[in-house]
Amino acid sequence: MIGVALELFSRRSPDEVSIDEIASAAGISRPLVYHYFPGKLSLYEAALQRASDDLAARFVEPHEGPLGARLLRVMRRYFDFVEEHGPGFSALMRGGPAVGSSTTNALVDSVRQAAYVQILSHLGVTDPPARLELVVRSWISLAESTALIWLDGRRIPRRELESQLVNDLAALVAVSAAYDEEMAALLRSMVEDEPADGPFADLAGRLVALAS
Amino acid sequence: MIGVALELFSRRSPDEVSIDEIASAAGISRPLVYHYFPGKLSLYEAALQRASDDLAARFVEPHEGPLGARLLRVMRRYFDFVEEHGPGFSALMRGGPAVGSSTTNALVDSVRQAAYVQILSHLGVTDPPARLELVVRSWISLAESTALIWLDGRRIPRRELESQLVNDLAALVAVSAAYDEEMAALLRSMVEDEPADGPFADLAGRLVALAS
Numbered sequence: 001m002i003g004v005a006l007e008l009f010s011r012r013s014p015d016e017v018s019i020d021e022i023a024s025a026a027g028i029s030r031p032l033v034y035h036y037f038p039g040k041l042s043l044y045e046a047a048l049q050r051a052s053d054d055l056a057a058r059f060v061e062p063h064e065g066p067l068g069a070r071l072l073r074v075m076r077r078y079f080d081f082v083e084e085h086g087p088g089f090s091a092l093m094r095g096g097p098a099v100g101s102s103t104t105n106a107l108v109d110s111v112r113q114a115a116y117v118q119i120l121s122h123l124g125v126t127d128p129p130a131r132l133e134l135v136v137r138s139w140i141s142l143a144e145s146t147a148l149i150w151l152d153g154r155r156i157p158r159r160e161l162e163s164q165l166v167n168d169l170a171a172l173v174a175v176s177a178a179y180d181e182e183m184a185a186l187l188r189s190m191v192e193d194e195p196a197d198g199p200f201a202d203l204a205g206r207l208v209a210l211a212s
Numbered sequence: 213m214i215g216v217a218l219e220l221f222s223r224r225s226p227d228e229v230s231i232d233e234i235a236s237a238a239g240i241s242r243p244l245v246y247h248y249f250p251g252k253l254s255l256y257e258a259a260l261q262r263a264s265d266d267l268a269a270r271f272v273e274p275h276e277g278p279l280g281a282r283l284l285r286v287m288r289r290y291f292d293f294v295e296e297h298g299p300g301f302s303a304l305m306r307g308g309p310a311v312g313s314s315t316t317n318a319l320v321d322s323v324r325q326a327a328y329v330q331i332l333s334h335l336g337v338t339d340p341p342a343r344l345e346l347v348v349r350s351w352i353s354l355a356e357s358t359a360l361i362w363l364d365g366r367r368i369p370r371r372e373l374e375s376q377l378v379n380d381l382a383a384l385v386a387v388s389a390a391y392d393e394e395m396a397a398l399l400r401s402m403v404e405d406e407p408a409d410g411p412f413a414d415l416a417g418r419l420v421a422l423a424s
Contacts, residue, residue, distance in 0.1 A: 095307055095317050105307050130367035138357040145353035146346065155342035164387060171383040175376060178418035187422065204423065206390035210399065211416065 001026045001033065006047035010085035014044055014092075045103045048092070052107045055081050056114035063122060067190055068166055068199045070122060075143075075162040082147045083158070090151050093144060115140050123190065131176050131183050139169050167203050213238045213245065218259035222300035226256055257315045260304070264319045267293050268326035279334060279402055280378055280411045286330075287355075287374040294359045295370070302363050305356060327352050335402065343388050343395050351381045379415045 004026040008017045019040050023030045037043040058077040061070045082089055092104065119136050120128055128136070143165050150161055173190065177183040194200045216238040220229045231252050235242045249255040270289040273282045294301055304316065331348050332340055340348070355377050362373055385402065389395040406412045 100307055130365075134358065134361050134368060134373075137361055138354050141357035142350050142354045145350040149346050149349055153342075156346060160391070161346075164391075167387045167390075168384060171387050172380060174419055174422070175379045175383050175415065177422060178379075178415055179372070179376070184422060203387065203390055207386055210386070210389060210396060 001028065001036070002043075002046050002050055005043050006050055009044060009047050010051070010088035012087050013090075014088060019043070041101060045101065045107070048104055048107050051085060051088075052111050055111050059115050059118040061118070061122070066194050066198055067122060068170070068194055071119075071166045071169065072162060072199065074118075075165050078143070079147065079150075079158045079162055082151065086151050090148060093148055112137070112140050115143075123186065125186070129182050131180055132186060135169075135172050135176050135183075139165075139172055142168060142172075163199060166199055170200055170203065213240065213248070214255075214258050214262055217255050218262055218300075221256060221259050222263070222297035224299050225303040226300060227303070231255070253313060257313065257319070260316055260319050263297060263300075264323050267323050271327050271330040273330070273334070275334060278406050278410055280382070280406055282334060283331075283378045283381065284374060284411065287377050290355070291359065291362075291370045291374055294363065298363050302360060305360055324349070324352050327355075335398065337398070341394050343392055344398060347381075347384050347388050347395075351377075351384055354380060354384075375411060378411060382412055382415065 001022070005017075005022045008022055008025060017040075019033055020030060022043065023033045026033075033043070037046065055078075058081055059074055061074050064070075092108065116133075116136055120126070120132075123132075125132065146161055146165060150156065150158060170190070173183065173187050177187040191200055213234070217229075217234045220234055220237060229252075231245055232242060234255065235245045238245075245255070249258065267290075270293055271286055273286050276282075304320065328345075328348055332338070332344075335344075337344065358373055358377060362368060362370060382402070385395065385399050389399040403412055
């Protein structure tokens with residue numbers, strides 16, 4: 001039943017989905033739904049818990065190969081998730097009566113935290129300096145808003161945005177690194193295993209060409 | 213009374229502020245508060261309307277001089293606002309029972325829209341391409357999360373973050389410009405009036421030094 005509810009909550013705004021409709025789609029009676037879930041919010045929260053676990057699992061990536069390619073694979077899975085749950089993802093992230101409980105806020109924060117922990121682990125950092133924490137956490141919100149803007153009309157190909165977000169993280173680290181030695185050392189370690197034909201080298205080459 | 217309410221809602225989480233306390237601070241009776249506002253939410257919304265108007269007004273900047281310096285002045289006023297309303301700003305942006313009404317969401321969106329419109333006007337763009345809209349709107353969410361992270365412990369000087377956000381916008385435009393001719397033309401027009409000793413030239417010089 002949670003799977004059926006998640007599918008309905010994903011395809012339309014959760015405000016528009018009724019318990020009757022979920023019972024009908026799951027092929028069970030309305031009283032049986034209420035036996036397990038006292039109201040729509042508790043069923044919504046259970047569905048959101050499943051979606052949150054699913055998304056957090058997609059952030060897990062083997063610690064092998066260049067960092068840029070790892071992050072690009074995660075971004076592809078992130079946009080897969082966003083595409084699968086489009087209307088529900090938008091409704092959740094934009095807030096509203098059906099989705100603004102403290103439980104839903106905590107689930108959204110837990111997914112952000114999972115993304116943050118994964119990125120630090122790939123950077124090999126266990127005790128992040130304040131500037132790194134700021135860059136990574138603010139980039140996560142940049143990735144969320146990029147996905148939301150993409151969903152609103154899909155006017156830019158998602159593949160382009162997946163690559164752009166990888167480059168955006170490198171760019172935000174570089175801006176911080178330009179004024180902080182600790183971040184500069186981190187940037188050097190980030191790019192030292194990048195291949196000469198990889199995305200960061202490509203970006204750097206294009207920026208140099210733009211500047212001249 | 214709205215001014216008194218705004219001050220209380222700004223200094224602590226709105227959940228913790230009572231109508232009694234607002235009445236007492238304003239020197240009026242509790243029934244009189246209820247005469248004008250049927251409940252705490254409507255008073256909160258009136259206070260938030262005032263704060264939103266105040267913040268949107270701080271985004272207005274004369275169309276004179278280099279773009280980077282203009283944006284830096286706006287960022288200083290933005291952090292002034294965030295500092296003045298710290299706990300209330302955090303509670304609002306992180307969501308929660310007292311602050312998640314459709315009216316409060318609409319007010320937050322109206323401030324984001326005001327920021328977006330101001331930035332486009334300074335860029336001299338009336339019909340923004342999709343890639344520019346994405347960069348500007350996602351940068352606005354980056355600025356919000358940067359302010360929220362700053363409020364949570366203030367471990368980085370705000371002056372540094374004000375400059376960093378100006379540089380972040382340039383960096384995000386540059387990443388997009390590296391792969392799109394229309395954005396490249398926009399980037400050129402953005403930087404053509406920048407002084408050789410201005411923030412963008414300083415950033416570019418430091419990044420070139422880092423890369424070598």
